[in-house]
Amino acid sequence: MSLYAFFKGTGPSGFGYGSTAEDVTKDLDLSGRTLAITGFNSGLGRETARVLADRGATILGMARSDEKAENTCDELPGDTRPFVCDLSEPDSVRSCVDSLHDHGSALDAIVANAGIMALPELNQKHGYELQFLTNHIGHFILVTGIRDLLVDDGRAVILSSTAHERAPDEGIRFDNLSGEHEAYDPWTAYGQSKLANLLFAKELARRFESEVSHDKTAVAVHPGVINTNLTRYMNPVMQGLAAVFEPLAMKSVEQGAATQTWAAVHPDTSDLNGEYLADCNIDDPTEQAEDRQLAERLWEESERIVKAL
Numbered sequence: 164m165s166l167y168a169f170f171k172g173t174g175p176s177g178f179g180y181g182s183t184a185e186d187v188t189k190d191l192d193l194s195g196r197t198l199a200i201t202g203f204n205s206g207l208g209r210e211t212a213r214v215l216a217d218r219g220a221t222i223l224g225m226a227r228s229d230e231k232a233e234n235t236c237d238e239l240p241g242d243t244r245p246f247v248c249d250l251s252e253p254d255s256v257r258s259c260v261d262s263l264h265d266h267g268s269a270l271d272a273i274v275a276n277a278g279i280m281a282l283p284e285l286n287q288k289h290g291y292e293l294q295f296l297t298n299h300i301g302h303f304i305l306v307t308g309i310r311d312l313l314v315d316d317g318r319a320v321i322l323s324s325t326a327h328e329r330a331p332d333e334g335i336r337f338d339n340l341s342g343e344h345e346a347y348d349p350w351t352a353y354g355q356s357k358l359a360n361l362l363f364a365k366e367l368a369r370r371f372e373s374e375v376s377h378d379k380t381a382v383a384v385h386p387g388v389i390n391t392n393l394t395r396y397m398n399p400v401m402q403g404l405a406a407v408f409e410p411l412a413m414k415s416v417e418q419g420a421a422t423q424t425w426a427a428v429h430p431d432t433s434d435l436n437g438e439y440l441a442d443c444n445i446d447d448p449t450e451q452a453e454d455r456q457l458a459e460r461l462w463e464e465s466e467r468i469v470k471a472l
């Protein structure tokens with residue numbers, strides 16, 4: 164354990180900054196459980212899939228190409244099944260939704276983990292800024308499309324980030340989702356997409372509450388700061404600094420995967436509907452993330468966007 168993790172200690176859950184995905188699943192037998200995970204070929208998604216499969220769960224792993232999905236399944240232990248899902252291509256996501264229905268397994272949890280961060284220049288696809296499209300809209304299509312596969316007490320775990328604090332003042336710039344009407348800033352665009360992830364989890368939680376069987380939960384997760392392939396778009400100097408500070412001020416991948424793993428399967432997290440989680444405990448997001456009207460508007464706008472794509 165790093166010195167930093169030692170000083171951070173643990174929270175009310177008994178876990179904390181230094182806990183790993185293996186720690187939070189110790190003694191759990193996950194045989195018979197099925198979990199769908201996006202971005203399972205790299206970083207936190209891969210470690211989450213590895214540990215859950217090792218504990219006996221079946222993993223429906225999504226990657227953006229057949230080759231990546233198949234290779235990852237070959238490399239991971241246990242029962243893992245490959246699915247193709249390019250979150251920036253609505254047709255690919257829809258076809259993955261169909262494949263998951265054809266596969267027919269009920270889902271104990273969906274971990275919406277994949278993401279891209281801080282693209283240096285404005286990138287667009289289908290008329291939308293690429294981080295908003297990939298991180299939010301792609302997951303919106305996927306999660307709403309396979310929501311019916313969730314078991315009665317199924318869980319949706321949506322990866323957000325403390326970077327949601329860097330969203331624009333108005334939260335989501337509904338009049339500039341293409342990103343081209345104002346000066347582009349990589350971190351504001353990433354922050355907006357991560358606020359969208361958080362608002363989506365909150366609104367999904369409210370919708371779960373109003374269902375007849377309302378034991379399903381949706382939570383948002385900040386995994387910590389971890390040196391993964393997520394930094395691929397950062398300049399080499401920043402990447403170098405990340406590598407230098409990694410042992411001191413960053414979580415390992417094993418620690419980074421802990422909160423989403425805990426949220427997806429631990430018995431103590433079955434009643435955390437609507438919460439924002441960090442370091443395997445409940446945390447407080449920004450006021451914007453608690454703005455119910457903003458979350459409802461984002462849901463409605465997302466439905467409108469998805470219909471037109």
Ligand SMILES: NC(=O)c1ccc[n+]([C@@H]2O[C@H](COP(=O)([O-])OP(=O)(O)OC[C@H]3O[C@@H](n4cnc5c(N)ncnc54)[C@H](OP(=O)(O)O)[C@@H]3O)[C@@H](O)[C@H]2O)c1
Nearest residue numbers: 202205206207249250251277278322324388389391392393
């Ligand atoms: N690492 C951190 O410090 C940190 C902090 C806060 C939040 N997060 C969040 O944690 C999540 C996991 O990040 P990570 O650190 O594990 O990063 P990572 O190692 O870069 O993994 C990201 C995953 O997302 C996939 N992905 C990217 N674009 C995609 C697309 N269009 N369609 C399908 N999959 C796509 C990647 O696939 P390819 O390999 O094919 O690109 C990869 O599997 C992200 O949502 C991130 O925002 C991370």
